[in-house]
Amino acid sequence: MIKKVIDVKNPGKTAEKILAAARMVFAEKGYSGAHVDEIAVRAGVNKATLYYQIGDKDTLYANVIHQVLGNTAQNIAASVAKVDHPEEKLKAYIKYIADAVDTNPEWTPIMMREMAADGAHLPRVVIEDIVAVLTILIGILDEGIKKRIFIEVPPFLIHMMIVGTILFYKKAVPIKDRQSWLPAEIKVHDRNLKSNLGEEVAKLVLKAIKR
Amino acid sequence: MIKKVIDVKNPGKTAEKILAAARMVFAEKGYSGAHVDEIAVRAGVNKATLYYQIGDKDTLYANVIHQVLGNTAQNIAASVAKVDHPEEKLKAYIKYIADAVDTNPEWTPIMMREMAADGAHLPRVVIEDIVAVLTILIGILDEGIKKRIFIEVPPFLIHMMIVGTILFYKKAVPIKDRQSWLPAEIKVHDRNLKSNLGEEVAKLVLKAIKR
DNA sequence: TCATAATATTTAAACGTATAGTTAAACCGA
DNA sequence: TCGGTTTAACTATACGTTTAAATATTATGA
Structure with missing residues (x-):
């Protein structure tokens, strides 16, 4: 049977x-x-x-690696192109990255380990993809600066700020939540930003670079 | 002989x-x-x-792990206590972390890999140390909010922003610099902030959270 | 449509090296 | 000589990789 x-x-x-x-x-x-x-x-x-x-x-x-990290640039570019104002573009940029990390949880640990290993295994094509993403950011920032909306900032640092913040936060929260013994002070803060991390980060970054 | x-x-x-x-x-x-x-x-x-x-x-x-990550809190606390204004305290906090990472290059990859592994090997004592550091930050932020210098922000996110930005930037720069083929656009930005990364990050973070 | 040959895919088993961990003896200063 | 310390040799196992046989799939010809 x-x-x-x-x-x-x-x-x-x-x-x-x-x-x-x-x-x-x-x-x-x-x-x-x-x-x-x-x-x-x-x-x-x-x-x-x-x-x-x-x-x-x-x-x-x-x-x-290629499957997880590749082909991000096109999507970001598309996402950013949908809006017009530099401020909106930057929001879209950050939001896209935060969402991508949500959708693709493997992204975070693989990327972190690759950075820890000085990118030893990163294939060229992935680095090219990252460069393409960075280029989009540079475009946004340049436009914003030209229009006197943004102050001058180092784009590479801003990118690392965006990505670093999102990835670290995403990975750190579960570790924190696993500690049952934490003092109330720590637990009490940071309520409900799980879902809208992208927006929260966008808010902070924008405030940091707006003129 | x-x-x-x-x-x-x-x-x-x-x-x-x-x-x-x-x-x-x-x-x-x-x-x-x-x-x-x-x-x-x-x-x-x-x-x-x-x-x-x-x-x-x-x-x-x-x-x-313990040797590398432990015993940071006391030092930060001391460093922060030396100044008075919350703004100065936050600067000291960020600066201390940036300097510590410089002095202790093993910090970055070990921390990144630990986070990638969901903190699987992190001994309790190290987590306690991190909590102590966080507590200092919460103190600074609370004071700043009370004195109406800072807006209300999620401290855990701010900590991850500080640490994430510094660690990612520190690790990403050498990878970037190793790519000889990069388009000039990318290379041209980000000149000389190697040494004063802490200050640069402090400037951005402060601008992000100041009222 | 069926039988059979050719090809593609999967599998169990084996192989060789690398590596974590052990041990018994040698070493050396007091 | 005695105790702590170091050493080389050894064991057992884990792990990446290969092989050859089994099985499934597709192509061919009557």
């Missing part, structure tokens, strides 16, 4: 299952902490299948 | 040499990327010495 069926229905493409599992495991454990065996198990395939479909661990990681 | 002498003179305490080497290697490679053998080699001792002096890899890492 029960022909065999069970789980899979249409398999959803083996390679994709592997990539998805790899994304999770690399995000949780980092490159050296992630074991090929575990990725294979979580993907529900044999280890050799993984090698057949994708290749060795390095290749696998490069794929994950 | 050459009796054997060479380096050591008084050994500088074996355990300390090991800790120093471990700090470097863990910072460079992360927990699973760091190998006990390499730590022993860099410390110039045999692996068994390391086990005799300190213990297994976990113990070693816990020691490093």
Whole structure:
């Protein structure tokens, strides 16, 4: 009975299952902490299948990185282009990044570990993507400065401020919340900004750079 | 000839040499990327010495973490107490953190990786230290709000903004500088804020939260 | 439509190296 | 000589990678 069926229905493409599992495991454990065996198990395939479909661990990681970090620039550009005023553009920029981090939770740990490792594994294409994002920001800031809306600020620092704040906050909150013994002072602040982190950060950054 | 002498003179305490080497290697490679053998080699001792002096890899890492991240609060408190106005206090707070990161380069990668791993290895004592630091910030902000110098802001977010900005910037600059192919637009900005990053960040944060 | 050949994909098992951790003996200053 | 300290050699296992056989899928020809 029960022909065999069970789980899979249409398999959803083996390679994709592997990539998805790899994304999770690399995000949780980092490159050296992630074991090929575990990725294979979580993907529900044999280890050799993984090698057949994708290749060795390095290749696998490069794929994950590209999948997670790549192709952000186009989306940001589109998001920013929808509005006109520099102030609105910057809001869109920040909001987009905050939302992307929400949608793509693996982003944060992978990025943090890459930075910790001095970007040792970052493929060129990802760096190009980051540069493209930065270029958008520079455009916004330049326009704002020209129109005398913004003061002059170092764009690279502003970018790091935006990204650093969002990523650190996102990762730090769960750690904080896990501490049951915290003094009330700490707990009492910071109520409900989980959902609108992007807006809160945008508010602060805008206030910081507006003339 | 050459009796054997060479380096050591008084050994500088074996355990300390090991800790120093471990700090470097863990910072460079992360927990699973760091190998006990390499730590022993860099410390110039045999692996068994390391086990005799300190213990297994976990113990070693816990020691490093505590050594690197612990005992910051007292210093910050002292630094902040030296000035009076909340604005000056906040400046001192930020400046202290920026300077500490400069003095202690291992701080950044270790902290980033710990956050990426959801603080899995963070010993209680380190979290207590971070809480103590946060408490100082809350004090500064509360005073500033009471004196109507600052607007109301979520302190935890502000802390993450300060730390996130500083750490991300510090780690991102070398990665950026390594890219020889960058478009001039990117390179041209951000001149000389290497040394006074703390001040620059303080300026931005203060502008963001001042009434 | 079916049988069979060719190809693509998956799998269990094995291999070799790297690595965390152990141990017993040598070393060395008091 | 005695105790703390260091050493090289060793063990067991974990892990990335490969192999060859099994199975599934597609193509071909009557």
